[in-house]
Amino acid sequence: MQSERFCFSGTLGDAFIVYCKLYDHWKKTGKNIKLTRYDRNVYFDNPISELFAVTPFIEYQIPCIYVKNKNELIQKIKSPEMPYINACWFSQNDPFPQDPPYIKMDPYPESFIEPFKNIGHDPKINIGIQLHSGKRKTNFKGFSIAWLKSLRRILPDSRYNILLLGTGDGYNKKRLDLFCRERSITNLVGKLPIKEWLRNILSLDFFITFEGFAAFFAMSQRIHSLVFYTTNRILVSVHPAWRKDNHIIMLARENNILIKAIHKYLFKANFLSPLPADQVKSFIDLKVEYISCP
DSSP: OOOOEEEESOOHHHHHHHHHHHHHHHHHHHOEEEEEEEEEEEGGGHHHHHHHOOOEEEEEOOOOOEESHHHHHHTTTTOOTTOOOOEEEEEEESTTTTOOTTTTOOOSOOOOOOOOOOOSOOOOOEEEOOOEEETTTEEEEEEHHHHHHHHHHHSSSSEEEEEEEEEEETSHHHHHHHHHHTTTTTOOTTOOOOOOOOOOOHHHHHHEEEHHHHHHHHHHHTOEEEESSGGGGGTTTTOOOHHHHSSSEEEEOOOHHHHHHHHHHHTTTTTEOOHHHHHHHHHHHHHHHHHHHH
């Protein structure tokens, strides 16, 4: 069968939104897909390749085609032979082309990945925390260690397993490892390839994260999530079904340009304590009680 060709731009979170749309198209047509990426962030080829490697119908084309700015990108993606797919849940995303009219987003696509299964007659509640989102000094947002301490105090090991996920960018990894050992937290930071990262997310009862790929993936697999975001740009990607089923909370950030620049340079204001621990626990327990009810 001849493959259809599509293109997109962006990084890992954008690639997943595109996947949700192409999954819907594949279900309807059964046609395999060759997918090309245009972007200046060519170093995302490896993780995006890992993401699409688990799907039976998408062949991700390597290498990414480099574009230096948005104007060059818009000029390159106008080919009718390779329609452009937007990284938003709807079709329109000016100044980029609309999705083809037959492309729609499925908010709950199959992941083609098997979760880890709990073992035992009375398993604990599995809570996953994505330690941070973004890279150091470029859109970085991470949870403060003090906040993680407060969560562990109110989510005791006798009832709650806590798994810490992420690359660990911006943190002292030796101190983080000691912190986790002292509090019986499973530290998977910097230890997982993408497929294993996703398998762990699929095994969770509840997920806490900043916006980005991990949030999109968890919500799409019906893992109840508490998602924090600091810019409204995420909302064009979050499907209405995800907003209904999860807690998605905007965090106020400093608007003063000079203070924002200083914070970015010092890298301190990006370690956040977004909500009181008892409020987080109430979100978790409400969802877990809902899951447990027949």
